[in-house]
Amino acid sequence: MRRPAPLLLPALAVCLLLTACGTERAGTQDNGPGAAGPPPRTQVTDPGIDGVRITAVTLPAASPSPSRRGGVRAEPFPAVPADSGISAAYEVTNEGTEALTYTILFSFTTSSGEVMDNQRETVRAVGPGKTVRGTVKLGGPAPGPSPVTRVKVSKVTKVPADEAPAEAGDCPSSGIRVTADEGDAAMGLRVVGLHLENCGTGAYTVNGYPLLELLDDAREPVDGVRILQGSGEITTGAGPDEPPRPVTLKPGEKATASLVWRNTTDFGTPVNVPYVRVRAKAGAAPVTVTHHLDLGTTGKLGVRPWKRAEE
Template identity: 65%
Template sequence: MRRPAPPRPAPGRTVPLLSVLAATALLLTACGTEHGGAGGTGAGAAGAAARTQIDDPGKDGVRVTSLTLPSPSPSPTRSYSVSADSLPGDSGIVAAYEVTNKGSETLTYTIVITFTSADGGAMGNQTVTVRAVGPGRTVRGTVRAGVLPPGTPRVTGAKVLEVTKVPSGEAPAAPGTCPASGIRVSADRGDAAMGLRVVGLHLDNCGTRDYSVDGYPVLELLDDDLQHVDGIKILDGGGGITFGDADDEPAGPVTLKPGESALATLTWRNTTDFGTAVNVPHVRVRAKAGAPPVIVTPNLDLGTTGKLGVTAWRPAKD
């Protein structure tokens, strides 16, 4: 038995808008409604990113708060789909962090954040510098994991691995900037072989006038709390450390024109015999007596040697 067709509206008449909306709502109710993932990330959509809160206890007032992960591709290499704002080859993984200064002076923080897999293994480290955090202030930021090698296990977490903080007035200048003094002091990452450690101190004339030094940089060794470390003999030159004097050029005047640089070298051994090993994380450096101080962090693992060698400033070779 055929059912009669519903009456059509008479020519020239319109269907009321409320009737159309009601019919649409009824159709959606019958068919069901699909919702995105938590936080509106749409976890089921291809290439969508998912943000996860991180329970990181942190260190020295610094902690990771969340991790944003792109959805994994179905390929066996465990690669990641990359968002439009990622750099070429970038994994698209981003950790959010916060820095709270619980001290009484303005500090500059250097932070190492490690990205980890489900079994806790480190998949990669990134270093970020947060400058001029005032007392009682909290500063938030993000850091990208960057490029991960093909076949890297899926990153599932992130945590603070290391924190270094120094008074902002004595922190090394930011790259591309020049302090009011017109000179920039910094330390490189150094080299280590067979227990011998070498770190270069760099002096750049970034100002507009000539700058002269004569002899050795002025050093003060500092502990984790930036207090003076006693009992370490600072030697002029590295001969007493390296069994030779090839690096011990005679001390003499060096004049740097704007744009020129000089180099000095810290040398030590981490030999440990009888006694208590000494670690010196920070060194306060003055290019010469009376020059503005800069605190660098070469992490001197001096063992029980009690000695640190420093060469005189010499013009840097191109």
């Protein structure tokens, strides 16, 4: 009598029946004990600066080391995080009587106070008596346990909302956009560029120098600083002084000027100017930039005239 052949299961069925096939579906969630939850969020009691304070900080937990299973190290390709996972919740309270736009410098520090990174946030048009909340994140992934343990408010500047530089892509009702760049510094010489863009629908003409008001922390005029037309009295390193010429900008065209000074400190009290109120020409709407000019004890600031921006 012929004996029946043994039943052979397909390899796929064997893998489904056995628990030791050693494969997992990508993205499978493990909700059992030890599964990773959201990063811990710690509430913060912070008096803040000028109405800006940190209310909570989120720091990711350290990632576990790869485990060994059956004598073979499991080393899957790590997923690159979209960001570091480090963030801070903050709130801005305007205790003044007019709408303000805030520029805030946040510092991400270690437990010893070492600054690992800075992030700058702009909070626009906070009404009087109003509170606006937001979140600032540490840019870029931070592999391994992060040394950052604290986020603090390092510096706050605030200007009337209708004098704040326009956000990129927005055009003020004046039809011109005035901004300041980050500037350049070498051997004590400082140069900050002013940029004028005609974002309106008609031609716009300037002829001469930007008109400036230097303001202190309370946005009151700063005394004792001469504003010079040209930079030759300060340095020849910014190029020769040229006489102002009319510049007519068609829609979309740009012009530049510059502020030039030295931060030399000799006898006397150094002068720092946190705010500069700029008018492109007489009668133009003011724009207040917050570059923090460290004028030292020189008592002078050079202004170069508007010229057409190079393409």
